[in-house]
Amino acid sequence: MAEMNTRVLLKRRPVGAPVPEDFEIATAPLPVPEDGQVLVRHRFVSLDPYMRGRMSDAKSYSAPVAIGGVMEAAAVGEVVESRDPRFQPGDSVMNSMGWQQWAAVPAGKLIKVDPTEAPLSANLGVLGMPGLTAWVGLEDIGQPKAGETVVISAASGAVGQVAGQIAKLRGARVVGIAGGVQKCAFIMEALGFDAAVDHRADLNAQLDAACPDGIDVYWENVGGAVQEAVFPRFRDFGRMVMCGMISQYNIAPGADAAGAPAGPNLGPVVRKRLRIQGFIVFDSGWQRYGQFRAEMLGWMNAGKLHWREDVVDGIEKMPQAFIGLLKGENFGKLVVKVG
Amino acid sequence: MAEMNTRVLLKRRPVGAPVPEDFEIATAPLPVPEDGQVLVRHRFVSLDPYMRGRMSDAKSYSAPVAIGGVMEAAAVGEVVESRDPRFQPGDSVMNSMGWQQWAAVPAGKLIKVDPTEAPLSANLGVLGMPGLTAWVGLEDIGQPKAGETVVISAASGAVGQVAGQIAKLRGARVVGIAGGVQKCAFIMEALGFDAAVDHRADLNAQLDAACPDGIDVYWENVGGAVQEAVFPRFRDFGRMVMCGMISQYNIAPGADAAGAPAGPNLGPVVRKRLRIQGFIVFDSGWQRYGQFRAEMLGWMNAGKLHWREDVVDGIEKMPQAFIGLLKGENFGKLVVKVG
Numbered sequence: 257m258a259e260m261n262t263r264v265l266l267k268r269r270p271v272g273a274p275v276p277e278d279f280e281i282a283t284a285p286l287p288v289p290e291d292g293q294v295l296v297r298h299r300f301v302s303l304d305p306y307m308r309g310r311m312s313d314a315k316s317y318s319a320p321v322a323i324g325g326v327m328e329a330a331a332v333g334e335v336v337e338s339r340d341p342r343f344q345p346g347d348s349v350m351n352s353m354g355w356q357q358w359a360a361v362p363a364g365k366l367i368k369v370d371p372t373e374a375p376l377s378a379n380l381g382v383l384g385m386p387g388l389t390a391w392v393g394l395e396d397i398g399q400p401k402a403g404e405t406v407v408i409s410a411a412s413g414a415v416g417q418v419a420g421q422i423a424k425l426r427g428a429r430v431v432g433i434a435g436g437v438q439k440c441a442f443i444m445e446a447l448g449f450d451a452a453v454d455h456r457a458d459l460n461a462q463l464d465a466a467c468p469d470g471i472d473v474y475w476e477n478v479g480g481a482v483q484e485a486v487f488p489r490f491r492d493f494g495r496m497v498m499c500g501m502i503s504q505y506n507i508a509p510g511a512d513a514a515g516a517p518a519g520p521n522l523g524p525v526v527r528k529r530l531r532i533q534g535f536i537v538f539d540s541g542w543q544r545y546g547q548f549r550a551e552m553l554g555w556m557n558a559g560k561l562h563w564r565e566d567v568v569d570g571i572e573k574m575p576q577a578f579i580g581l582l583k584g585e586n587f588g589k590l591v592v593k594v595g
Numbered sequence: 596m597a598e599m600n601t602r603v604l605l606k607r608r609p610v611g612a613p614v615p616e617d618f619e620i621a622t623a624p625l626p627v628p629e630d631g632q633v634l635v636r637h638r639f640v641s642l643d644p645y646m647r648g649r650m651s652d653a654k655s656y657s658a659p660v661a662i663g664g665v666m667e668a669a670a671v672g673e674v675v676e677s678r679d680p681r682f683q684p685g686d687s688v689m690n691s692m693g694w695q696q697w698a699a700v701p702a703g704k705l706i707k708v709d710p711t712e713a714p715l716s717a718n719l720g721v722l723g724m725p726g727l728t729a730w731v732g733l734e735d736i737g738q739p740k741a742g743e744t745v746v747i748s749a750a751s752g753a754v755g756q757v758a759g760q761i762a763k764l765r766g767a768r769v770v771g772i773a774g775g776v777q778k779c780a781f782i783m784e785a786l787g788f789d790a791a792v793d794h795r796a797d798l799n800a801q802l803d804a805a806c807p808d809g810i811d812v813y814w815e816n817v818g819g820a821v822q823e824a825v826f827p828r829f830r831d832f833g834r835m836v837m838c839g840m841i842s843q844y845n846i847a848p849g850a851d852a853a854g855a856p857a858g859p860n861l862g863p864v865v866r867k868r869l870r871i872q873g874f875i876v877f878d879s880g881w882q883r884y885g886q887f888r889a890e891m892l893g894w895m896n897a898g899k900l901h902w903r904e905d906v907v908d909g910i911e912k913m914p915q916a917f918i919g920l921l922k923g924e925n926f927g928k929l930v931v932k933v934g
Contacts, residue, residue, distance in 0.1 A: 309866075317831070317866050479861070488852075492656070498864045508862055513827075518857030522818070523847055525837045526873040527648075527656050533872070534865040 261286050262594075264355035264574050266321045270311055273506040273582065278311070279327070279575040287360035294343045294366055296351060296359050298333040301571070302380035303578050303590045304414065305502045312509035317536055327355035327574075330385055332369065332376050333595065343368070350379050355574055357594050367545075373553055381589035382563040383552055386414035389499060389537040391548045394422055397533045398473045398497045402427030405467055407486060410477035411449065412439040412564070414589035415499060419475050420449055421561055428473070431466045433459075433482055435584050442587075446562055459485040470494075479503045480517070487520040490528055498534035505582060564588030600625050601933075603694035603913050605660045609650055612845045612921065617650070618666070618914040626699035633682045633705060635690060635698050637672040640910070641719035642917050642929045643753065644841045651848035656875055666694035666913075671708065671718050672934065682707070689718050694913055696933050706884075712892055720928035721902040722891055725753035728838060728876040730887045733761055736872045737812045737836045741766030744806055746825060749816035750788065751778040751903070753928035754838060758814050759788055760900055767812070770805045772798075772821055774923050781926075785901055798824040809833075818842045819856070826859040829867055837873035844921060903927030 260283040267280040289295045310328055313320045321327055331354060335347040340363030343349065348371040353359035369379045381387060398419075400406045406423040410416040411432025420430045420443065431451040432443040440452035451466035453459065455478075463485055470491035476483060479501030490496070508516035524530060541548075555561035566586040568577045571594040581590050599622040606619040628634045649667055652659045660666055670693060674686040679702030682688065687710040692698035708718045720726060737758075739745045745762040749755040750771025759769045759782065770790040771782040779791035790805035792798065794817075802824055809830035815822060818840030829835070847855035863869060880887075894900035905925040907916045910933040920929050 317868075476861075483861070498861060498869075500865055501862050504860075504862060508860070513860040513862040516860040516862050519860045521843075521847070521852040521855040521858045522815075522822070522837060522871065523840050523843060523852040523855050524873075525871060526839055526875070529656075529873045529875055529878065530837075531870065531872040532861065532864060533870040534863075534868045536865070536868055539868065 259286060260284065261356055261358040262571050263326050263357070264571065265324055266311060266327055268323060269313060269320075270308075270506070274308070274311065274575070274579050276575050276579070281572050281575075286358050289337055289339045289360040292340050292363055293360045294335050294340055294349070294363050295337040296331075296333045296349055296353070296361055296366070297336050298331040298353075298357050298359065298594050300332050300377040300380055301355055301574065301592045301594050302330040302384065303574065303581050303592060304329070304386065305500055305505060305581060307578065308505040308582060309509050314509050314514075316509070318538070326353070328352060329354040330380050331359070331594075332379050338363075348376060350384070355571070357571055374556065377565060377567070377591050378563065380591050381414050381565060382418055382556070382561065383549060385537060386589060387418045387552060388541045388545060388548050390415050390419035390422055391552070392537055392541040392544065393475065393497045393499055393535055394419060394426070395544075396535060397531070398423070398475065398495050400426050400428035400473050404428045404472035405431065405469065405491075406473040406475070407431045407433065407463075407467065407471050408449075408475045408477075409433045409455075409482050409486075410502065410584075411443045411452070412588060413477065413586070416475065416477055417443070417447055417563060417588070418561075419497075421447055421555075423473070424448060424450075425555060425560060433478075439587060442564065446564065455482055463489060473497065475499060477502060484520070488524070490524065490530055492528045494528060494530045496530065496532040498532060502582065502584075566590045568592045570594070598625060599623065600695055600697040601910050602665050602696070603910065604663055605650060605666055607662060608652060608659075609647075609845075613647070613650065613914070613918055615914050615918070620911050620914075625697050628676055628678045628699040630678050631702055632678055632699045633674055633688070633702050634676040635670075635672045635688055635692070635700055635705070636675050637670040637692075637696050637698065637933050639671050639716040639719055640694055640913070640931045640933050641669040641723065642913065642920050642931060643668070643725065644839055644844060644920060646917065647844040647921060648848050653848050653853075655848070657877070665692070667691060668693040669719050669724055670698070670933075671715050677702075687715060689723070694910070696910055713895065716904060716906070716930050717902065719930050720753050720904060721757055721895075721900065722888060724876060725928060726757045726891060727880045727884060727887050729754050729758035729761055730891070731876055731880040731883065732814065732836045732838055732874055733758060733765070734883075735874060736870070737762070737814065737834050739765050739767035739812050743767045743811035744770065744808065744830075745812040745814070746770045746772065746802075746806065746810050747788075747814045747816075748772045748794075748821050748825075749841065749923075750782045750791070751927060752816065752925070755814065755816055756782070756786055756902060756927070757900075760786055760894075762812070763787060763789075764894060764899060772817075778926060781903065785903065794821055802828060812836065814838060816841060823859070827863070829863065829869055831867045833867060833869050835869065835871040837871060841921065841923075905929045907931045909933070
């Protein structure tokens, strides 16, 4: 029997937290590349919180996945057949063709990656969109200075682990917030953060101890109770890097935040001259990918940058792994081995 | 009988809205300048919302006025006696020596102003701290571009009237929010704004009509219900210039916003890539005063910049005028003629 392409489709739009029944696992014949396209066999597919937004048709910065369509995701793999002169069979490539084992991709939408520089899956994390997100958000908004206190939420996650390490490398004192003893130990021991705060315990007492002089930069990945505890602790001229608020993705996936809980009173923004700024890496981040990758590889080769992946094996496990990601069940960058 | 110096002192810290009993009107002998000081007879004293913060001992960006101390304010007047070679009797000067008719001021704290360039009182408004605030906030944060929609709250006030006109001069479409028919007519007819919204009527319906494509820049002077109506209307990459939130100065004067109502959910900050940034003109604004004044005088001399003052006559009326300012009872920049 011919090899088939197993894919994960969006069956219906979730109401609240996604459930397995919102997805459909289906097989199809291998796609056939047209002129200018390249056939790619995926090895690893990325799972990231932003995908919850793509499942909703509420107004957002990007169009939703269609019902019956393949879920979007970054994926890395190898070229099997090329109908474009820029790619050869065996080339390692990255694309955004998602939750499936095979894809026929327009050559212009492929990025070639060098598999000798780093493990293939690293291109989905520390060297991929999450790493670039961390780098761009600190370059453009956080701008940590030597000696400043930088607080990172979801600190053991795909973006947080990189953001915290870059802030350390820029000379800041870094405090990570993570869920549970194991994740807190990891950011201290493996990543070298200066302090760890377990958001399952008393946030305020731990933040008092970890940030006695207040907070200069807060990297926001989560929202909710963590944001509430952090916000009053900003020092003058503090910056809040608004990367995401995963705690409310299931209740308010749209741009209007309908149904979401209230936020902080903004009086301190004036008195402390705070800057609260959101960004999406897709806007201008990839234009600086070369600069980012060069700096990151330099740190990696010098042993100054570490990363942890949470690898799930098997494309059929993707829905459950994604549902767990939204609950913080992963430990490190979540990737799925699909081939 | 010798001429006396009538002064307004802070008698006690207000709880909630200030009342006349929080102030004390007292007379003292004229101050005698020491070496390096200059004796100034005040003509006009400025009243501005930030002074509510100075009456409180809650943590803020500036030290509070001491109990029994003279209330702080910008004032303009003439030099009567100088013990510093940089000033001569008759010079027009600006200082921050406050709610009194006379002051002996260290020469280094005086700014000489040219009374032929503009009426003396204009140095407290359109050419003073409020005008500079408008100019700096738009330069550093608002950055209105031609064709963008800029919404100004407290649009007929000291800062709002200037901010709106500068945004117009930079090519933006300007919508002002003000309280009542008269103020709305003023910003349309005298200032040339493109639309006016009366916050005493249905805010949402009027904003729907005035900003059909959303808002690029919002100048925040007020907070509360106006902020709530404006916030969901930001377009992608919108900027919120956090100048003040007068609606809560009486309930939460401190930097921690204790007692203040909740603010907007910040999810849209990510999805729309918003920038919410506060500033205080005293930080770096005065370093650009020359550049600001030159541009403003150019517009004024070309008939392109208008301003309205609300002049109260008599220093003994200052407490009541300030109490009214916090309720929006003034119409235009509030100044007090004291000599």
